[in-house]
Amino acid sequence: MTVIAEGRTAGAVRTAERVLSARAGSPVVLDDPVDLAGSGRTDVVRVRVAQNPLSPDRSLVIKVLPADEPADAFARELASYKYATALPMRSRPGPQLIASDSAERLIVLSDLGHGRSMSVLLASTDWADPSHAISAWGQALGRMHAATVGGEDDFAALLRHGPARGDVEALTAQVQVAVSRAPEVLGEHLGVEFSTGFVELLTRAQLLFAEGEHRAFSPSDVGPPNILINDDGVQFMDYEWGGFRDATLDIGYAVVTFGAELAPRWADRRADLETAMVDAWRSEIQAIWPALSHDGELNRKVLTARALWVWLATVWMLPVELGDDRHARGLALRTSDPAVVVARWTDLAAAARRTGDQDIAADADAIGAALDAAWLR
Known part of the structure; x- marks a missing residue:
């Protein structure tokens, strides 16, 4: 500074x-x-x-x-x-x-003060830093979601009485285009043979912006660069394009974005950190959404949200026109590093295997391999 x-x-x-x-x-x-x-x-x-x-x-x-x-x-x-x-x-x-x-x-x-950024904590070579930070991150998301369930009408009223309508979610529009063009992008840009199940998964995930069983407030970009941990706990610092959507989109976003910030020495413990984050989030929300206390239901929904975010990050790096993307340029999800995107597909495939979804794992492997060959070889 x-x-x-x-x-x-x-x-x-x-x-x-x-x-x-x-x-x-x-x-x-x-x-x-x-x-x-x-x-x-x-x-x-x-x-x-x-x-x-x-x-x-x-x-x-x-x-x-x-x-x-x-x-x-x-x-x-x-x-x-x-x-x-x-x-x-x-x-x-x-x-x-x-x-x-x-x-x-x-x-x-x-002013939230100085504290320690989530990015710094994840990059630490002291295991206590990322492990504690990840759990705190999940809990903070869960507390926010639990506290805002049922508040969508209040938020809508604030938009209606604000300086402009504010009812156009630009990120949602980008997602809709990215999903609608998925067959074209997979076939023509990546040359990947994919299952119809993968496109159906993306379509279901897209609906989580406007629908979903677990709607709550989201600041929109809950990635590491926008998180500070101070004496009061985890603080989310950027509410640009905030609004209501299915809360599984937030936990999926967090899981996708923390990997690029994690110190390389903890790469083999990434799955443990993912589990810790999701479990911490669930501990705060399962009383209001009891269906998510079941591992199968929880893992399926997080995998759905996660696949959407990995897909969007990928399409942003391809020569595919999605419309006005000014709002997306500062998002933690967006990267110009192809290795980060390839790694996200590898992680998605591993997560799908852990949940027993072999078809999605195979699709993620194929897309990751195509990107690796095109970008990193």
């Missing part, structure tokens, strides 16, 4: 001062802006609160979305922070919304 120069960020700080001062009814002064390096599209700045007679906060975080970002992006993120801030403290997944300015696409948040 570096102290950043005057310019665009100075304007954001002045705007935040104006918004906070109007909210407090007295002058608020912010100082010492520090760049926290956002997703690449979003400016994220930590500031010191030099003067605020009505608040004990010593520092705050300012997020500013660029002017060319689709209006729905800001509307959905703002609604997500409003919704999450209203949750009980124990179930709140991340920072608290302090103030916002829709015209400037600016959000002011509580």
Whole structure:
């Protein structure tokens, strides 16, 4: 992190001062802006609160979305922070919304502090770090999901009354195109003979965005770069494109994305970490979704979600047009490293074998082998 120069960020700080001062009814002064390096599209700045007679906060975080970002992006993120801030403290997944300015696409948040990032913990050569972090991650997801079941109407109301409708989920649109073109991509781009069962699996997974038996709130990108562990536990730091969907998509996303961050020395213990994460998640949600207490049902649903995310990450690396992908450029799921994508197919095949789904394992092996031959040989 570096102290950043005057310019665009100075304007954001002045705007935040104006918004906070109007909210407090007295002058608020912010100082010492520090760049926290956002997703690449979003400016994220930590500031010191030099003067605020009505608040004990010593520092705050300012997020500013660029002017060319689709209006729905800001509307959905703002609604997500409003919704999450209203949750009980124990179930709140991340920072608290302090103030916002829709015209400037600016959000002011509580500062989570420094803590340790999930990426750093996974890369640690001390086994205690990744093993404890993985379980905490699963539990935090489960607590968030359990606390938000039944809240979809409240979230929808926040979207309706926000600065724009915010009802277009761009990630869902990308998934729909990626799945609809699966036979073409597999046959023409990869030259893979695949079972109809695999395409049917992707189609079922796609429906989890709009349907599903386990709907709960999701920040959308619950991968390692967006997770901090501080004194209050696991914190999810980015709610861009947050919304309600089947919760198995989140646990599947987490399982898919942590492998690229894991220290190589723990590669042979990856399956143990996957199991620990899923079990920790289940411990928090099985009281409200008892069907997931059964291993077969749980593993089948996580495998379905996982296959979808691996497929989407793959299509993003192929010359396949999916539409506007600005929202996806900073996602933990997205990678430019072909070795990461190939490894995800290997891991998916192994997971399918552990659950007894030999057909999906065979398809994952074939796709992984085709990508390995095309990209890594």
